[in-house]
Amino acid sequence: MTTDAIKITGLRKTYGVSGRQPPKVALNGIDLTVPAGAVFGLLGPNGAGKSTLINILAGLVNKTAGKVTIWGFDQDVNPRQSRAAIGVMPQELNLDPFFTPRGALDVQAGLYGVPRAQRRTDEILAMIGLSDKAEAYARTLSGGMRRRLLLGKALVHHPHILVLDEPTAGVDIELRQMLWHNVRRLNRDRGMTIILTTHYLEEAEEMCDEIAILSQGAVIARDSTANLLGQIDTRTMVITPESPPTTLPAATGIEVANRSDGSLAFTYHARRTNGEEVLELVRRSGIRIRDVRTEQADLQDVFLNLTRAGAA
Ligand SMILES: Nc1ncnc2c1ncn2[C@@H]1O[C@H](COP(=O)(O)OP(=O)(O)O)[C@@H](O)[C@H]1O
Ligand SMILES: [Mg+2]
Structure with missing residues (x-):
């Protein structure tokens, strides 16, 4: 180890x-x-x-x-x-169409020099849910079954x-x-x-x-x-008020901004603040809600933020 x-x-x-x-x-x-x-x-x-x-x-x-x-x-x-x-399940589906799942697992085990007595072909077939397809040609398998077979192939040499x-x-x-x-x-x-x-x-x-x-x-x-x-769990709740508020609501942990379309954007960390607290703040401020929606950072934003931070 x-x-x-x-x-x-x-x-x-x-x-x-x-x-x-x-x-x-x-x-x-x-x-x-x-x-x-x-x-x-x-x-x-x-x-x-x-x-x-x-x-x-x-x-x-x-x-x-x-x-x-x-x-x-x-x-x-x-x-x-x-x-x-190491066993690798590749991104590409690269299966020989003329092998059955059992055949493909056996060939793979052979490539890695796993002795017959140590092969657990049936156990792997059961694990990937292909026991009943063990003898079917790979070309007749669905995309999902082929992926499962790739997982099985990655596991033959333990x-x-x-x-x-x-x-x-x-x-x-x-x-x-x-x-x-x-x-x-x-x-x-x-x-x-x-x-x-x-x-x-x-x-x-x-x-x-x-x-x-x-x-x-x-x-x-x-x-x-x-x-x-x-670091990246910021959420934004965007609220369209019935009428514009005279003062912006304020609370710790919630950042409030006016948007040009008249909506109010409440940005907070989902791990520390929940949406209910934001709504509570809105209600306390006497704001009547016409519409509400949430925005959250997706992975693309995260990448962009990190790349910018790295470049700065
Ligand atoms: N065989 C290849 N020949 C030339 N360029 C390649 C080859 N494989 C990948 N690339 C290039 O290398 C970069 C990284 O690709 P890749 O490792 O597939 O990224 P990812 O898996 O994160 O999408 C990309 O610009 C891709 O076009
Ligand atoms: Mg890739």
Whole structure:
């Protein structure tokens, strides 16, 4: 058991010139440590470099510079051991259409040198809910089933670390819940370290102990989920009054501003103040509400704020 599941220092990736494409810097000097046993979230807008980072961990993309240590094994010194420590569910659906789920899991286990006696194919099929599809060709499986099969493939060699690249992008609620249920179980019951990328802030909040935010190939924030979300939990309640108030209401923890359309914007931290307190303030001020709506920072705002803060 190591204390760091992953340790990355000075990681750079420049995709080479291909055809008329100029070289592209995808990772611009990443330092990142993921503690063993964590559920770790990697967040960032499209093109930030999340998949590049994950594919380097998986050994699918060659890094340009830097050092990657997986479960204590330097990727360049002990490629076999470092690969064996990690299982990756990729973002792309890359399944051979002529394999059945059982066949695909067997081939994967073979690739990782798992002896037949140690294969838990049936257990994995049950876990991903594909027992009754074990002998069906992959091309006949639905998109959701294929994703589940990718999860199964990532697990055949019993890795210490499971990496999921946008596992819930575009999937239905049922599959999302099934995935998270499995991920939680693997983390809690087997102590598996989980690294996942997601676009959904709520998902990161619900699942992850720690989060790193990637933007343009650099880590722009890295903290516990509670700390990070604490910084970005501003909500704004916008109230259109029946008639303009003579004085602006005031209360600690609630920032009040007049908007040009005559509405009043109440900005507060959702963790410290709840919407009811804002409404209470409005009522106390004698303001009659014609209309009310709320605005909240989405991940895009968060990225923008952090990027600006970093640039300042
Ligand atoms: N094979 C590739 N060849 C050239 N550029 C690539 C390749 N893969 C990704 N990129 C570029 O690298 C950057 C990071 O991409 P990616 O790692 O897929 O980001 P993310 O997963 O965060 O959306 C993007 O600008 C993307 O266009
Ligand atoms: Mg990606």
